[in-house]
Amino acid sequence: MLAEPLQHNLLQICVLCTLQIFGLYIVAFLLHSIHNFFFHFENLNLHYLLFIHFWMISYFFMIVKPITNEDRIRLYHNLVNSRRTLVDTDMLKKPQDTGGGFLRNTLRRLSKHRLEKLRQEHGSLTDHGETYKGFPYAYWAFSRSMIPQSLHKIPEVEEQVALQVFQIILTYAGLGQNGDTVRSMEEEHVNLIQSVMERCMRKDVLLTELYLQLIKQTTDHPDPNSRVNLRHWALLSLAVSVILPPNKAVRKYLLTHLKRCASDYVTEEGKYARFAEKCMSKTQGTRRRQWPPSREEIMCTINRRPIYARFHFMDGQYHAVEFHPSATAKDVMEIVKKKIGLRETALGYAIYEVLGNSERSLVPEEKVADVMSKWERYRMANVAGVNCPATANGNSTSVVVGKTCRRQHHFFLFKKHLFLDDYMDLSDPVEKELLYHQVLHGLRSDRFPISEKEAVSVRVSQYNTLVGVAVVVVVVVLVDTSSVLFHSVFPVAITAHTSTKSCDPLLTPPRCSPPNDKRECMRQIASWTAQGLSPVMLTALQAQLEMGDCGDVLEDYRSIASHCLPPRFVPNIPHEGVALHHQSLRGMTSAEAKKAFLNLIQSWPLHKATIFDVMQSFTSNWPRVLWLAVDQDGLHLLEHRSRNALCSYEYDSILSYSPALNCLMIITGSEKKQSKVILTTSQAFQIANLIREYTEVLQSPKQIRHNRDVNPKKKIISQSRPVSILHKPVPIIDGTPS
Template sequence: MADDWVEKTDPRTGRIYYYNKALKQTSWHKPDASAKGAETWVEKTDKNGKRFYYNPITKVRSMVDPTGGFAVPDGRALKKSQRTSAFKGRVSRGSSFSGSFSGRARGMSTESMGSIAGGRKRQSINLHNSVIIHEAPTEDRFAKLKALANVDDSHSSIDVDAMASQLEPEEDLSQYDWENWGTQHFNLKKLKRKPVHVDELLRWTNMPIKRALQTMSHPKLDKKAQNSFKYIQMFMGEFTGPASKALPQSEAARAVLKIAIDDSPDELRDEIFCQMLKQVTNNPNPTNELKGWQLIALAVGAFPPGVFFEPFLRRYVDETRGNTRDAEVQKYAQYAKLRLDMSIQAGPRSKVPCDEEIAATLNRKAVSIPVFFVNGQEVKMQAETWTSVGDLKDAVSKLLHINDNAIFCISEVGEDMSEYALPDTERVLDVLSDWEEEYGSYKSPKDIIRNKFVFKLRLFVEIDPTDDAAVDLAYFQAVHDVTDSRYPCSETDCIRLVALQAQEMYGNFSPNGPFGDEFEQFLPGSFEASAPLKHQVMQEYESLAGMDKKTAKLEYLKYVQEWPSYGCQVFPVSPENNPEYPTDIYLAVNARGVFIIDPPTKEFLSEFKWDQIMNWGNSDETFCLVLGDYLQQAKLWFRTEQPLDIKRLVEAYGIRIKKDRT
């Protein structure tokens, strides 16, 4: 794909840009084919069922398959019916699984979400003597945006000027006058035998437009342009048609953004920006003008302009934030400038913003995102239109002082307990939009969040004992899974683990301590609180005298990590080239390697250690595991609905195992 990007020069400015004829896309920056994942195209489907292709690395979107038929399906785009069954399996310490499995299209995990779904009472997560139930500090990159939301109205012009002066110096935009753009690109042909003057097209009107402002390459684009102008007028409160056909402001905003985001070429997106600028130019109503700038700020964060129109839009925004006398318009113009900068770096959104994001943006605020932990506690984080899942994970890790966050992930957990480890490249607010599409709102009528972002362990590897926060989270997740019987254990296991948990929570054994009264709360769900069992646990607990809290946590983790199936994530697959396996099997992945499991018996049919695995790969419907050494290899092919999910997990473990060994 890198060879399809041709370097060109803007004849007016001499500025270099890149054009892809196949994709009909332009960019100031040449997509880096050497970047990891640059050739990974994801097949997606919009709300109308129309297929398109998106590269999360290069931020390029295409209506044609750039891979020639090898784009991977989007794991999050699977039908709801394919991913509603939660994993109900239980993992034994031995070589087989006990319990039952039910298919789950997003991958099945032995880890439980427990009290997020209303499980047994758990202790609070305490890190650095602070319970994590507070508002997280705003990230540095949001500081200017938050300042814009909190500017004192009585000093708004001074504050906005001060913030503007902190921006990096811009290139000279004097030649990019919007009137020049209109003269060069607007459709000035006669309309019903009447001459059309460019100044009429550049300025506000209360009438609908009968054709696009610019000369469009296709009649369908012209029709979309007329519709977008109608929705812009609705948003600004200037629609002159029947009141019954007018949309509420939020719906009108979504309608405009949908036209721009859904498979639209640069020329239509630029047309929509031109329409917005037209309606805020010489607008006689200050209230409506402010609404227009709210919409501009919303739009530039959702989709960037084309490379040719970008400097013209920048100049218009810069002049407004520097010259207007309206303090509120100044703030929205400044906000639009900041969002435009980030949008150009991040690329267009793949989803239309949800209602919550629109409401937050119209108030110049980031969206508050609750991130949960396995015990149900949460932190409040901030997300802007460009915030990726990786950004969110980094922010949570920074808040908790985690040194090694590569072993953690942000998982999407549904109300049916289906679970999906989100890729770091996914936009956080695109996930919210998906939830809104699926449920109408990602919150129930009682304001209970249906879907959740959950920060949890993804790679169940040995943790650096000096990384206190990582140890704490891994320990609490292990305790959570064991006590919820995600790992059925023997009586010996139960006695040892319950005693370690008591030592960590209460310190040295005391005959009159609180543990005796709360003993039952510590037991895995499969055990009854009998007197003989309690006596044995008390004896084991007493033998741990002198062990500090951290050592108790590390000993607990060391114990469960010896279980062969600890941390397995399981995927339903069908073998393609090995008749020895049943037709339907499970592929399980953890720190020990990759396992083949027989669903009816839960027995391990094959086990491949990491030093046996040479390589791996995937197509749109299959996953391939390459075994052997440099002299002799064997390939195992598996048909699956989740080839990319399996590949990502195997790759993450493979990279981590190699790093730990070196």
């Protein structure tokens, strides 16, 4: 005798086959009608007719293949076997026996084995032959009323919480205390879902109980298309997209339940089951969530839609990207790369969460939806006037004013994270544009050592005084300790009339006296260049890139300077000096100007480093406020806003590092002598993660072999040292606040 649910599935097969036969007749009729209609038009392009026929034939083949009766029976038996496996694990709580009828009193004298065999074969009149070891069909199926006890064995302390969870599920579905239909506001529904998920995510026993209750409420509802049933399915779909049951037997039971219900292609229940099965496959094997789903995530998931978020870029633009609730930062990053046309092999990028002046790179395994849930909690804390939660860099970025937190806006930022030589390809126009705007942002944020008193070498290569005009070619060479990294020739025209006592303000730098004495004029030009060449050169290149060739009218370059210089430089930018260099760039295209701009940035040996503001107190010989630069070579301590490097620690010399809430400890040295560096910073976890990611990449055989070939002496020195972080397993940064 077939069970009633299986009889219901057979009815669905008959309905589906009837609809498909009816659909075939409709397709044939439409093909015949369209062919007769277009046959009367002689000038109709044959391609349009073939396209229409192809579309109709494709629709014919896209008709859902019917599931056979054997498939449904197999899925049904898999579900029953999963239930019996749960019963055999002895984790379920036996339902209370509410009555003792004639059958029970009669069979009491029978042996336990024989009684169990009789129950398996016949069951009762209401359980459709599914009773197994005292667990009837009603234990597994939908219930309109409150359950008397939890479905599996849990501590007494959690028993009442489990019953409250089931009551919340009934309320969300629209059922009251006595099974009556109750309608509430959508806002209340979201609050109910968040309260249920938050309670159950804290303890595994409650999470297991939640799934057993949701599977029960979505099993064999009398009306599969009813609002109550679809509400239960929406809640189950949300749960599997957030976190899966920790118990393997329950997880197997969930999968068989979803597969059986997903075979229904007639009702809305089948659509939700297929959506939930897809969510489960994507959630499986991912990192566990820390926060309950946000309101936006709830509304998207219960409507079977992917969630979306805006991802900003350094040029001020953004893209709205859709992704699954269980998508990790690595998954979303690949979607963003495809969206902007960045090649798939581009490495070193990351997604940052930004709040005010604080930013944090997401770990590749971190779930983006979890970060959005944390943001919502932050906003709710602001509205409620309580302390804001700490961000992932170890401290709260909010500013408390009175009893409330200052409201700040969160957003996602996509940019370069690891600046390794193998990870950069300026021949790719998309990556070049991303790096260019990231450099501009670093300049505006005062993360490059721009100084008006920067040391440069100025050499007069030509001085010609034909018809009172002196042409000076100023060769600017920014020199590194080992090699010349940037070489650019800027012809500077200086109009000088021996009869006049002043220079042309458009062509002559400020403070330039009449060039009656050639040496005095050259000395003044060199002095002016040494004081303000770098900001002027950057502004001139940016002006050539944005405005093109310099005109005859003196421009106000402050708006251009604000795009590439820190705010402290903008008010005092010398317009005449910028115009002088801008004129020397005449004829340079935008692409050439951008390339020259990047070449000028690359003149700083640490232009690929990530800069952090830190403070030190372990020596009085250094300033208290310093820069910490982290790049592919190691760690570098510099004077604040200066090129002057105080010391550098290569990764081979770093023995260990340990981040704390507001400080970072780094141990360096050799076996005989070790030194401890303690830096005070609010970005200790961010710095530690960056060091970990760099060392993880450098541990690859290719990088290690390259470093040994380039520096063979360092290999001999490192043999007398303790094992450095480059030759240890990559540590796990524990205790990172989220």
